[in-house]
Amino acid sequence: MNRVEKVLRRVDAAQQRFPPAALIFGVMKKFGDDNAGNLTASLAFSAFICVFPLLLLFVTVLNIVLADHSGAKNDLIHSVLSQFPIVGNQLRSISGLHRSSVVGLIVGVLGLLWGTTGLAQSGLFSMAQIWNLSGPERPNYIKRLGRSLAFLSVLGTGVVITTALAGFGTFGRHNVALGIVSEVVAVVANVATYFGVFRVLTPKVVHSRQLIAGAVFGGVVWTILQAVGGYLIGHDLHNDSAYGIFAVVLGLVAWIYLGSEVTLYGAELNTVLARHLWPRGMVQPPLTEADQRSMALQATQNQRRPEQTVSVGFTTPAMSQQDWLSSREVTPAEGPNGSEADPHSHPTDSEQIAE
Numbered sequence: 574m575n576r577v578e579k580v581l582r583r584v585d586a587a588q589q590r591f592p593p594a595a596l597i598f599g600v601m602k603k604f605g606d607d608n609a610g611n612l613t614a615s616l617a618f619s620a621f622i623c624v625f626p627l628l629l630l631f632v633t634v635l636n637i638v639l640a641d642h643s644g645a646k647n648d649l650i651h652s653v654l655s656q657f658p659i660v661g662n663q664l665r666s667i668s669g670l671h672r673s674s675v676v677g678l679i680v681g682v683l684g685l686l687w688g689t690t691g692l693a694q695s696g697l698f699s700m701a702q703i704w705n706l707s708g709p710e711r712p713n714y715i716k717r718l719g720r721s722l723a724f725l726s727v728l729g730t731g732v733v734i735t736t737a738l739a740g741f742g743t744f745g746r747h748n749v750a751l752g753i754v755s756e757v758v759a760v761v762a763n764v765a766t767y768f769g770v771f772r773v774l775t776p777k778v779v780h781s782r783q784l785i786a787g788a789v790f791g792g793v794v795w796t797i798l799q800a801v802g803g804y805l806i807g808h809d810l811h812n813d814s815a816y817g818i819f820a821v822v823l824g825l826v827a828w829i830y831l832g833s834e835v836t837l838y839g840a841e842l843n844t845v846l847a848r849h850l851w852p853r854g855m856v857q858p859p860l861t862e863a864d865q866r867s868m869a870l871q872a873t874q875n876q877r878r879p880e881q882t883v884s885v886g887f888t889t890p891a892m893s894q895q896d897w898l899s900s901r902e903v904t905p906a907e908g909p910n911g912s913e914a915d916p917h918s919h920p921t922d923s924e925q926i927a928e
Contacts, residue, residue, distance in 0.1 A: 578856065581855065581856050582856050582894055582897075582898055583898075584855070585854060585855040585856050585894040586893070586894040586895040586898060588852070588855065589852035589853075589854070589861070589893055589894055589895065590852075590895065595851045595852035595853070596845065596846075596851050598851070598852070598853055598855070599845045599850055599851025599852060599853045599863065600838065600841050600842050600845050600851075602853040602867075603703075603841045603844060603845050603850055603853075603867065604837070604838065604841050606867055606871060607702055607703050607705075607841070608702075609699075609702075609703065609837050609841065612698075612699040612702060612703070612837055613830065613833045613834045613837050614830075615695050615698075615699070616692075616695050616696060616699055616833040616836070616837070617826070617829050617830040617832075617833040617834075618695075619691050619692040619694075619695040620692055620829045620832070620833060621825065621826055621829050622691065622692075623689045623691070623692045624825065624829065627689060686725070689725060690718070690721040690722075690725070692724075693717075693720065693721035693722075693724040693725065693774070694717060694721060696724065696770070696774040697712065697717055697720060697721075697774050699774075699837060699840070700771070700774045700775045700776075700840060701776065702874075703837065703840045703841055703844055704775065704776075704779055704840075704844055705844075705870035705871060705873070705874040706776060706778065706874060707873055707874050707875075707876035707877075707883075708876055708877040708878065709876065709878065709879045710776060710778050711776060712776055720773055720774065723773045724770065724773045724774060727766065727769040727770055727773055728766075728770075730766075730769070731762070731766035731769070734762045734765075734766070756796065756800070759796050759799070760792055760793055760796045761792075762792075763791070763792035763793075763795050763796050764788050764789050764791070764792030764793070765788075765792070766792070767787070767788040767789075767791035767792045767795070767836070767839060768784060768785065768788035770836070771784040771787060771788055771839070771840065771843070772784060775840075779843075779847070783843055783846070783847040784843050786842055786843055786846050787838075787839030787840055787841075787842045787843035788839065790835075790838070790839045790842050791835055791836055791838075791839035794835050794839075795832065795835060798831065798832075798835070848866065848870070849863065849866075850863045850866060850867050851863050852893070853867070854894060855894075856894070858889070858897065859889070859891070859892040859893070859894065859896075859897040860887065860889070860891055860892070861891055861892070861893055861894075862891040864891070865887055865891050868885065869885040872885045873885065
């Protein structure tokens with residue numbers, strides 16, 4: 574064992590013994606195991622495709638319902654666009670469909686609603702992958718379609734609540750106490766929205782209580798990102814002339830990708846806690862119990878039919894890094910007669926267990 578490997582193994586042993594570090598690394602390891610980077614890209618792409626159609630639909634409905642109340646209409650648009658603090662002001666140029674074309678409006682609305690189900694389908698697939706669900710446990714097409722509509726309802730409800738909170742938060746700019754209360758309420762609303770999204774997108778084989786931790790994580794982090802984005806707009810990015818069309822698109826893509834990544838990390842946290850997939854090993858061998866459980870889940874999720882059976886086995890027992898290091902330290906480097914052990918000789922049963 575060279576010095577670099579020895580240092581890495583010592584670091585690995587330390588993180589496995591420290592629960593917060595072990596949990597964080599377990600979530601990161603699970604994120605990599607699930608190839609969640611590609612899931613994030615797919616989710617972000619679907620969300621980006623939906624943003625402009627949804628905003629178009631939203632503005633169109635407001636133009637019809639609040640045609641004689643321009644002040645209320647502008648306040649609602651501002652509240653919705655505040656969800657994109659980096660490029661929200663640039664998105665104000667979106668105008669609604671013409672009211673005179675009723676048929677075109679109906680067809681356009683139905684088309685837009687159908688197109689947004691792609692985001693829900695991407696979310697459903699991501700959650701199934703993250704929870705390593707086998708084929709028989711995943712919802713069929715009809716159930717996925719129903720969950721897609723429920724997902725859009727959750728998002729719509731979240732927009733309504735956010736709009737109401739945005740109006741309340743305006744008063745908080747002039748009062749510190751109200752500002753703190755508004756942020757706390759915003760955290761609660763975002764946590765509730767994340768929980769609703771997780772519940773709708775995750776099959777029922779996963780209990781609702783197993784979704785709470787990720788919802789809290791997502792709600793808190795998203796609220797912080799909103800606050801940071803608002804701060805940047807107010808202090809560093811207040812000059813609108815600095816933006817061109819490319820900056821708007823890139824800023825929107827970056828913001829949506831960040832939100833998608835936060836969502837999937839929250840889902841990974843749920844999975845790691847529910848199935849106790851930590852501590853994980855940084856340097857292998859050995860495989861910890863959590864490593865073996867995670868690898869087994871990756872294999873069994875490939876089951877496609879109830880008649881199919883997938884089993885997983887390991888040739889060596891699970892072991893922590895500290896136990897592995899201890900076993901290496903007590904393993905004799907010489908044979909029973911003081912000579913060097915034959916590197917090609919077969920180890921005894923006790924040596925196999927130790928290693």
